[in-house]
Amino acid sequence: MxxxxxxxxxxxxxxxxxxxxxxxxxxxxxxxxxxxxxxNTPGCTQEACDFQKxxxxxxxxxxxxxxxxx
Numbered sequence: 001m002x003x004x005x006x007x008x009x010x011x012x013x014x015x016x017x018x019x020x021x022x023x024x025x026x027x028x029x030x031x032x033x034x035x036x037x038x039x040n041t042p043g044c045t046q047e048a049c050d051f052q053k054x055x056x057x058x059x060x061x062x063x064x065x066x067x068x069x070x
Contacts (some may be wrong), residue, residue: 008033013068023066030063039069 002008008023008031015021023031034051036044051058051065058065 002033026064026066028062030061032058032063032065033068034065035068037069044069 008026010022010024012020012022032051034047036047038044048067051067055065
């Protein structure tokens with residue numbers, strides 16, 4: 001299990017446009033990873049909106065947000 005402060009293992013997943021996304025591209029940044037079961041559900045949408053509200057502040061702190069769904 002990855003814990004706060006651990007280095008993310010490199011793996012590749014498709015992004016929202018079906019392009020390959022590699023976690024190695026995030027080296028040197030702080031990363032928040034959240035998992036959600038399905039797009040366009042109330043809970044998942046709220047979670048994404050909550051992160052969106054913090055995006056400017058997180059970006060200034062060299063932090064990126066990655067949401068992963070099946």
